[in-house]
Amino acid sequence: MTVITEELNNHVGAELPPFEFEISRGDLKKYAVATGQRLERYLNGDEAPLLYLFAAMMPVLPLDRLLPDGRQPDSGLMPPLPLNRIMAGGSEYQIHRKVYVGDVLVCRQKLVEVFEKSGSEGPLLFLIFENRFETRDGEPVVTERLTRIAR
Amino acid sequence: MMTNRIEVGEQLTGRTWRADTVQLFLYNAAIWNPHRIHYDLPYTQEAEGHPQLLIDGPLQGDWLTQMVYEWLGESGTLTAFSYSNRRAAYVGDVLSTEGEVTAVDGDTVTLDLRITNQRGEITTVGNATVVIESGR
Numbered sequence: 001m002t003v004i005t006e007e008l009n010n011h012v013g014a015e016l017p018p019f020e021f022e023i024s025r026g027d028l029k030k031y032a033v034a035t036g037q038r039l040e041r042y043l044n045g046d047e048a049p050l051l052y053l054f055a056a057m058m059p060v061l062p063l064d065r066l067l068p069d070g071r072q073p074d075s076g077l078m079p080p081l082p083l084n085r086i087m088a089g090g091s092e093y094q095i096h097r098k099v100y101v102g103d104v105l106v107c108r109q110k111l112v113e114v115f116e117k118s119g120s121e122g123p124l125l126f127l128i129f130e131n132r133f134e135t136r137d138g139e140p141v142v143t144e145r146l147t148r149i150a151r
Numbered sequence: 152m153m154t155n156r157i158e159v160g161e162q163l164t165g166r167t168w169r170a171d172t173v174q175l176f177l178y179n180a181a182i183w184n185p186h187r188i189h190y191d192l193p194y195t196q197e198a199e200g201h202p203q204l205l206i207d208g209p210l211q212g213d214w215l216t217q218m219v220y221e222w223l224g225e226s227g228t229l230t231a232f233s234y235s236n237r238r239a240a241y242v243g244d245v246l247s248t249e250g251e252v253t254a255v256d257g258d259t260v261t262l263d264l265r266i267t268n269q270r271g272e273i274t275t276v277g278n279a280t281v282v283i284e285s286g287r
Contacts, residue, residue: 027181034177035213036168039220049220050232051213055182069198070187088208090235098228 003082003123004116011079015110020136021056023048023103031055048099053133053142056107077111077129081150089126089147096140099133105141108132112145125150157260157283163222163250168214170206172242178210203241211236211246211275215264218248219279227260227283234264234277245269250279258283 025045031052032042041047059072067073099105113128131144170178172190179189187194188205195201212234219229240246246266254261264277 030177031181034174034181035210035217036174037217039217042220049213050216050229051209054209058183060183066185069194070185070191072185088236090233091212092233093231095228095230095232 002116003125004114005082008079008082008114012111012114014077014079015108016075016077018106018108020104020106023099023101023105025101027055028052028101045101047101048103050093050095050099050142053099053131053144056105056133057109057131075109077109078148079111079114079127081125085151087149087151089149091147092145094143096142099141103141104136105133106136108134119151122151157252157255159252159255161252163218163248163252163262163264165218165248165250166214168246168248169244170210170242170246172204175204175206175242178207182207182209201239201241203243206240206242206244206246208236208275211240211266212277214246214248214266215250215275215277216279218250218264219262219281222250222262223281223283227281229279229281230259231280232277233279234275236275238272238274240266240268240274244274246274253278258285 028045028048037043037049042049061072065073110130111127112130115126117124117126127148129146131146133142134140175189188199188201189207190204192204195204215234216232246268248266250262250264252260253263260281260283262279262281264279265273266275267273
């Protein structure tokens with residue numbers, strides 16, 4: 001018996017409103033120090049390391065909207081799930097060009113696929129999200145395919 | 152540092168990481184991540200059942216990219232990267248990045264990457280595709 005409901009299937013294709021953000025030298029320098037970068041172009045804040053983009057998707061919310069464990073509430077992209085425990089499945093990036101200080105990027109987030117596999121402890125539900133980073137003109141910069149696993 | 156001719160089996164220069172609470176604090180502030188499992192030890196142990204503060208999965212992913220960037224120097228471009236966290240890593244763990252060349256096809260090189268802890272267990276796996284500038 002499948003755990004994929006019609007409601008879940010109908011959620012495939014859901015998108016968040018796109019948002020813009022500017023690559024700031026100060027933020028790049030802080031990120032470089034915090035992650036232990038050693039190359040000058042990152043320490044100087046001239047260029048963004050790839051995984052700096054993870055930070056761009058973290059919403060800035062008032063303190064009283066944070067969950068008791070500190071996390072931000074899930075975005076509208078996460079569908080209602082029949083399984084309760086969510087695990088990170090990994091990320092795959094396609095890099096079309098480097099990201100530099102001063103770039104203004106648009107981020108588009110979408111749930112693109114849901115599928116099921118059998119695990120040793122029962123069904124596993126795979127949710128595939130696509131996060132696209134583009135210039136304002138629509139030029140692709142980085143595309144991330146992010147997997148979450150529910151069980 | 153990269154050798155002139157890239158061959159399958161070439162090892163990337165790895166690095167050993169011992170993230171402490173200060174690094175976790177700065178990293179989670181830098182990415183604006185308020186999840187308590189990375190800074191609140193009593194909560195992490197009592198409410199979540201972990202032995203220590205957790206080292207973020209994306210931080211480990213970043214460490215893998217750093218190994219690639221340092222291997223490339225100025226002579227190439229990262230065009231694809233993937234990573235997956237396989238087991239939890241905690242403050243106090245000694246984490247080592249490792250990588251090697253697994254394929255060379257003209258200017259395109261594929262790299263296998265991983266992080267292991269002090270027990271030899273893999274915490275994160277990844278791979279990367281890079282394009283080496285011609286004439287290098």
